[in-house]
Structures are given as structure tokens and as C-alpha cells.
Amino acid sequence: MPIDAAKALAAQPRTGEISWGAKDVLLYHLGIGAGVPATDPRELRYTLESRLHVLPSFATVAGAGSPGVIGGLSMPGVEVDLARVLHGGQSLTLHRPLPVEGTATSTGRIAAVYDKGKAAVLVMRTEVADADGPLWTNDAQIYVRGEGGWGGDRGPSTRREPPAGEPDLVVERPLREDQALLYRLSGDWNPLHADPGFAERAGFERPILHGLCTYGITLKAVVDTLLDGDVTRVRAYATRFAGVVYPGETLRIRMWRGRGGEGGGGGEVAAAEVRVAVSALERDDAPVLADTVVGHR
Structure with missing residues (x-):
């Protein structure tokens, strides 16, 4: 079997040093569409080194990528065809605001392997810390088509009841035709996002946008609108990738503010979170990101 769950879970974590600087942060921000309009002071926080703030989703590419999707496929016990792989979901926990530049230790391991019947799901966990302590924890859910059915644990459901009522805010974000080509320069070289063949x-009509690019675009929209542009307010961010995005399309981003509920029950939204749903405008609002939550202070 290409995925040996026992071997993958028992493998020693991979630890290495990562580093990043202002140039990496600027490139990432441009890759998720920052800088429009180019002279807008609110955009200069993302594009000018003298004013630079780091959007927390930069953690998914810092140091040319924590192990993430591609790294998870090179772990012991995992041998699969890259063409069968999709990024199923992503969660991020921030322990401190991200610095503009830094050096840290990244530790990656397969935290779980789930049998979904027609597919397997690998949870690749990456923990990053510097000399001052933990910085962030990333979980990438890697969906491998055709590799399930061995009778393993199906794992927990990540689906939540949709938030109740009309969204508090709806914004639209047009994507560049070369969005994937620009975003991949931050470290995700999967040819699915560049090579038509x-x-x-x-199984796609043309190259698709990275799920993590949509992930970053969405977080930026939430921060810029409902969090007063303050990147340090973000504490956690999770999503399920519900559908593909093609470069050149327009994202419709719906947001629901916290209303003092307990979160998750009856569709209520907890006071310290924003619930989000993202769709592709040109394809009749086809779902793109679902079960999306930004935890904040």
C-alpha cells in the first residue's frame, strides 16, 4: 500500500532551521494580491519595508515553506502520485505575532492518517519556535485520492453548521491571470498550479490557484475590514478547501462577526471569531473555502 499509516505515524519528526526576511514577506503579500491601489496607505503596510506588518498566513510559506503538502508526501510510509493529491484543509495557531525577519526551528511530522474510503487524509503538523519560544503551529490536511479503504479511522468531521443570518460584510477580490505564477515563488512549486499538461x-481544465493563496487572500480581507487592519489581533485561522479557484476569477468573501454565541452550536458565531465563506463569482458562487474561522482578540 503506498501509504503505510503505522510507519508514517511512527516516523521521527523532521527538524530544521528556517529563516526569512522582509523580501520574503513582501513577495508573499504581492502573491496574495496586496498593493492595489499601490499608493494606498493601508496597502503600504504590506508592500513597503519601512511600514511592514506580517499577515499571519505568511507562516504557511516562511522559510520557503514549512513541510506542508509537498513535505508531507516525502515522509516515511508515504509514496503517492502527486497528481492524486489535493490540499484538503489548513489550520494555523499563532503563539505570537510574526516578526518581519527571523530564524527559527521547524519540526514537522505526520500527526494523523485517516481513511475516508475513497481517499486517505494525512495531517501534516509543523511546529515552529525561535529563541524566545513557540511562534506558530500549522496543520495541513492532505487529501490523497484513491488511497483509502484499508479500514482505518475515518477521523473527526471538520464540517460546521453554517452561520445564521445574512453576512455582516461581503467583499469581492479579483484575481490576476498570473496569480498562481506569482504566488508559487514563495515556495510551492507543485506543477498543478503552472503546467497545463x-x-x-x-483532472482540471487548466492550472488551478493554490489553496493557500486563496487562504491568504481571505485572511487579508478579514483583517483589512473587520479587524481594523491589525494583523496582531489574529490568534488562529482554519479552513476547509471546498473547491478549486482558477486564476483570473473573482472571489466573493462573506463574513459574519462574532455575536456572543458559543460557536458551532446552531450556527452561532463565537464573540472572538469571524466566520467566513468564499465562492467563485463567475461560476455561480461555487464554494471555494468552507468552515472557515478566524479567531481573534
Whole structure:
């Protein structure tokens, strides 16, 4: 079997040093669409080194990528065809605001392997700390088509009841035709996002946008609108990738503010979170991100 769950879970964590600087942060921000309009003071927080704030989703690419999707596929016990792989979901916990530049230790391991019947799901956990302590924890859910059915644990459901009522805010974010080509320079070189032939072999009409690019665009929209532009207010961010995005499309981002509920029950939204749903405008609002939550202070 290409995925040996026992071997993957028992493998020693991979630890290495990562580092990043202002240039990496600027490139990431441009890759998720920052800088429009170019002279807007609110955008200069993302594009000018003298004013630079770090959007927390930068953690998914810091140091040219924590192990994430591609790294998880090179772990012991995992041998799969990259064309069968999709990024199923992502969660991020921030322990401190991200510095503009830094050096840290990244430790990655397979935290769970789930059998979904027609597919397997690998949870690749990456913990990052510097000399001052923990910085962030990333969980990437890696969906591998055709690799389930061995009778393993199905794992927990990540689906939540949709938030009740009309959204508090709806924004639209147009994507560049070359959005994926720009975003991949931050470290995700999967040819699915650039090579038409590879994309066709994987079952897509053309290269698709990285899920983590949509993830970053969405967080930026929430921070810029409902969190007063303050990146340090973000404490956690999680999503399920519900559908593909093609470069050149327009994202419709719906947001629900916290209303003092307990969160998750009856569709209520907890006071310290924003619930989000993202769709592709040109494809009749086809779902793109679901079960999306930004935890904040």
C-alpha cells in the first residue's frame, strides 16, 4: 500500500532551521494580491519595508515553506502520485505575532492518517519556535485520492453548521491571470498550479490557484475590514478547501462577526471569531473555502 499509516505515524519528526526576511514577506503579500491601489496607505503596510506588518498566513510559506503538502508526501510510509493529491484543509495557531525577519526551528511530522474510503487524509503538523519560544503551529490536511479503504479511522468531521443570518460584510477580490505564477515563488512549486499538461492529467481544465493563496487572500480581507487592519489581533485561522479557484476569477468573501454565541452550536458565531465563506463569482458562487474561522482578540 503506498501509504503505510503505522510507519508514517511512527516516523521521527523532521527538524530544521528556517529563516526569512522582509523580501520574503513582501513577495508573499504581492502573491496574495496586496498593493492595489499601490499608493494606498493601508496597502503600504504590506508592500513597503519601512511600514511592514506580517499577515499571519505568511507562516504557511516562511522559510520557503514549512513541510506542508509537498513535505508531507516525502515522509516515511508515504509514496503517492502527486497528481492524486489535493490540499484538503489548513489550520494555523499563532503563539505570537510574526516578526518581519527571523530564524527559527521547524519540526514537522505526520500527526494523523485517516481513511475516508475513497481517499486517505494525512495531517501534516509543523511546529515552529525561535529563541524566545513557540511562534506558530500549522496543520495541513492532505487529501490523497484513491488511497483509502484499508479500514482505518475515518477521523473527526471538520464540517460546521453554517452561520445564521445574512453576512455582516461581503467583499469581492479579483484575481490576476498570473496569480498562481506569482504566488508559487514563495515556495510551492507543485506543477498543478503552472503546467497545463499536468493539470489536465490531474483532472482540471487548466492550472488551478493554490489553496493557500486563496487562504491568504481571505485572511487579508478579514483583517483589512473587520479587524481594523491589525494583523496582531489574529490568534488562529482554519479552513476547509471546498473547491478549486482558477486564476483570473473573482472571489466573493462573506463574513459574519462574532455575536456572543458559543460557536458551532446552531450556527452561532463565537464573540472572538469571524466566520467566513468564499465562492467563485463567475461560476455561480461555487464554494471555494468552507468552515472557515478566524479567531481573534
